Amino acid sequence: MxxxxxxxxxxxxxxxxxxxxxxxxxxxxxxxxxxxxxxxxxxxxxxxxxxxxxxxxxxxxDRRDDLRDLRTRVVRERAPGESVVAAFRRDFFQALDEGDWRYGFNEGAEVWGRLVGESASLAARARELESEIEEDLAAAIAEETGADDDDLTPKLVAQHILGLTRLLGRHYTLRSTAGEPREEILADLRERARAGFDLLESGIGDYGRRSLGADAAEDGEAAGDEEDDHVEGDQR
Known part of the structure; x- marks a missing residue:
């Protein structure tokens, strides 16, 4: 005692x-x-x-250790059948709904962000903390999935997840600092978060695929017709 x-x-x-x-x-x-x-x-x-x-x-x-622990706990405490990305999606939206500090959605987060932006030494230490959190998360993912030491997948997953949550948190801070109504920011942020997590879950392979355009589409159809003619000729 x-x-x-x-x-x-x-x-x-x-x-x-x-x-x-x-x-x-x-x-x-x-x-x-x-x-x-x-x-x-x-x-x-x-x-x-x-x-x-x-x-x-x-x-x-002063809460850096809590932040490092909270990120790894999302992975270690995910539900049966729940992927790493799905676990972070659930945790992120829970924090968004509750106005929790762990992703920077608490009242006063804009003041915190302003202070970091005003101090070079503080901004540098905050970036170091982000790197530490990323390393911790990658290690937790590797341990949970049984990844080999030379497998880069856990690091890639950690970078994508934390990159998205940091981007969303900073977007919230910027708009809060500008004086926009909190409810409007949160409503818009939910849509952006859904789109972001959808990309993480489905992959970005088709994102940004350039459309063929009218001329290219016509050329493609013409090429297809020529190919059909060759096929018919071969059959004859």
Whole structure:
């Protein structure tokens, strides 16, 4: 029980520091706040802050471990008969309906996105996190499917799924930042998400196939007629 109490207090301290830091970042901007100021506002020492967070960027991305875990859990906890893409489709729409933070659909997500865009170091760390999540997901897919070490399929699947969900999340953030009504954004995003996941499930082989056009179609028909004439001639 004593060990459990210590762990609970550590979690509470970590959460308090992260909450205070986020409040300061949102109020003044990420680059305009120092770790020392976060420590003073949270009533802890600077060393205590760094005991919980390795860098200032980690203070902002305090839920990074949760994000990495949530993506792999979608794969590991999918239902019997459910594909990886179908599992992510289900999880994505659930988050969209609930306004959950895991895909960036919570209120205030546009502020989070703005702060990342304003700071070069924070944007770089966010890209690193995206790469880490992608590697984690690819490893989970490989483990779940029994893929060989040299099989590139798990990495390809992970890239496509996360590429789609990131694109949709950023689209939501951009429109929210522009002040569009939330319900209008969500209604449109649902259609875009359905189209995107349909592409992932069915493949993109036919996407962007160029139409023949009228002249090309006529040429094709003429070629077909000539071929028929040759066939008839051979038969005679």
């Amino acid at each position: 004593e060990e459990g109490l210590r762990e609970r207090k550590k979690r509470e301290t970590r959460r308090r520091i992260a909450d205070v830091a986020m409040w300061l970042f949102m109020s003044r901007g990420f680059d305009n706040v120092t770790v020392a100021e976060v420590a003073r506002a949270a009533d802890v020492s600077v060393n205590t802050v760094f005991n919980y967070f390795g860098t200032k960027e980690d203070l902002f991305l």
